[in-house]
Amino acid sequence: MSPLPAAKALDTFFLEARAKILEVAAILDRINRGNGASAVDHDPRLDRIRKALEVLHDQSGGRAERIQQIFSLEYDPSWDKPKPRY
Amino acid sequence: MYYIDPHIHMISRVTDDYHRMAYAGCVAITEPAFWAGFDRGSVDGFRDYFRHLTEVEPKRAAQFNIRHYSWLCINAKEAENVELSRGVIAMIPEFLNKPNVLGIGEIGLNKNTRNEATVFQEHVDLAMKYNELILIHTPHLEDKYKGTRMIIDMLKNDKRVNPERVLIDHVEEHTVRHALDNGFWCAMTLYPTTKCTPQRAVDIIEMVGAERIMANSAGDWGKSDPLAVPEFIQEMKRPGHAKSVIRKLVYDNPLAFYRQCARWQDWPAEAEEAKAKRKPAKVHA
Numbered sequence: 482m483s484p485l486p487a488a489k490a491l492d493t494f495f496l497e498a499r500a501k502i503l504e505v506a507a508i509l510d511r512i513n514r515g516n517g518a519s520a521v522d523h524d525p526r527l528d529r530i531r532k533a534l535e536v537l538h539d540q541s542g543g544r545a546e547r548i549q550q551i552f553s554l555e556y557d558p559s560w561d562k563p564k565p566r567y
Numbered sequence: 568m569y570y571i572d573p574h575i576h577m578i579s580r581v582t583d584d585y586h587r588m589a590y591a592g593c594v595a596i597t598e599p600a601f602w603a604g605f606d607r608g609s610v611d612g613f614r615d616y617f618r619h620l621t622e623v624e625p626k627r628a629a630q631f632n633i634r635h636y637s638w639l640c641i642n643a644k645e646a647e648n649v650e651l652s653r654g655v656i657a658m659i660p661e662f663l664n665k666p667n668v669l670g671i672g673e674i675g676l677n678k679n680t681r682n683e684a685t686v687f688q689e690h691v692d693l694a695m696k697y698n699e700l701i702l703i704h705t706p707h708l709e710d711k712y713k714g715t716r717m718i719i720d721m722l723k724n725d726k727r728v729n730p731e732r733v734l735i736d737h738v739e740e741h742t743v744r745h746a747l748d749n750g751f752w753c754a755m756t757l758y759p760t761t762k763c764t765p766q767r768a769v770d771i772i773e774m775v776g777a778e779r780i781m782a783n784s785a786g787d788w789g790k791s792d793p794l795a796v797p798e799f800i801q802e803m804k805r806p807g808h809a810k811s812v813i814r815k816l817v818y819d820n821p822l823a824f825y826r827q828c829a830r831w832q833d834w835p836a837e838a839e840e841a842k843a844k845r846k847p848a849k850v851h852a
C-alpha cells in the first residue's frame with residue numbers, strides 16, 4: 482500500500498498541520514495567561530508536552546509512536562501475573 | 568460501500584443513529600458489554616443488561632436491516648469488585664447459546680490493577696472452557712501501553728489461548744505491532760480526543776498493512792461518532808487506496824474473525840458468494 486507522494490501529502494495536510502499547531506500554541510498561551518501559571522510550570526504533564534514538541538523537530542520519522550511513548554506509563558515485564566486455571 | 572462497525576455501544580445511542588448508519592452502508596455491528604457510566608450493584612443488573620444486548624438491540628437494529636451481535640463480560644472498570652465479577656462470570660453461560668453472541672468481551676484492563684488482572688484471567692478461563700472468541704479492551708491514554716503489554720503477557724502465558732481467536736481493540740501507533748506481531752487480530756478505534764482519528768488510522772494501515780486489522784467507532788454515551796467507519800472509508804480513498812483493500816478492512820476482515828465463532832451463520836449474500844467461488848467455471852468448447 483503506497484502512501485501519498487510527499488508533495489501531495491504536503492498539499493493535502495498543510496492547512497490541517499498549521500491549524501493543529503496553532504491550537505497547541507493557543508492552549509499553552511491559555512495556561513500561561515491563567516492565575517498561578519508559575520505554579521504549574523513544573524507539572525509533569527507540561528514536561529511531557531515539551532518533550533513531545535521536541536520530537537516534532539526530529540526528522541527521523543516515527544514521531545507519532547514516539548510521542549505516544551512520552552505520554553505512556555512504563556511497563557515492567559516482571560509484574561506478578563495471575564495464573565491460568567487449567 | 569457496505570461496512571461492519573465491529574465495536575459500538577448502541578444501548579447508549581438513539582434509533583436515528585441506526586437509521587443514519589444504514590444509509591451510510593452499515594450492514595452489521597457488534598456490541599461489547601461495557602461500563603454503564605456507573606458501577607452496577609448486582610448480578611441481576613448484568614442479567615438484565617445481557618437481555619438487552621441479546622434480545623432488544625437485535626430487534627432495534629433489524630428495523631434497518633442491520634445485523635446485531637454482542638459480546639458478554641463484566642468490564643474492567645467494575646472488576647475492582649472481584650466478588651461481583653465472579654458472580655457475573657458464573658452467570659454469563661446462561662447467554663452463551665444465544666445466536667447473536669460472538670464471545671467474551673470487551674474484557675481487559677483499565678488502570679492495570681491486580682484485581683483487574685485477576686478478573687481478566689478468570690474471563691479468559693471462561694472463554695477457554697466454552698471455546699469462545701475473545702474481544703479485548705486495552706486501557707486509555709497513559710495506561711494503554713503498559714496495559715496492552717500486560718494483557719499480551721497474560722494471553723501468551725496461557726497455553727490454551729490461540730491468538731487467532733483473540734481481537735485486541737483500541738490499538739494505536741505504540742501498541743499495534745505488539746498485537747499483530749504476537750499473532751492477534753486488532754482494531755483501531757476512531758474516537759475523538761482520547762483514541763485515534765480516521766487520518767491516523769490510515770497512517771497506521773500504511774505502516775502495518777491490512778492483515779488481521781479493522782476499524783470501529785466505539786460510539787457510546789460520550790462525544791463520539793457512530794459514522795466514524797464511513798469517515799475512515801473516505802480517508803482511505805483520499806490517498807487512493809484500492810477499493811478491495813478498504814473493503815477488506817471494513818467488511819472482509821471482521822467477517823473472517825467472526826466466522827470462527829461456532830454459532831456463526833453466514834449471511835445469504837456471503838453464502839452465495841462462497842458457493843460461486845467453489846463452483847468450477849463452465850468450459851465452452
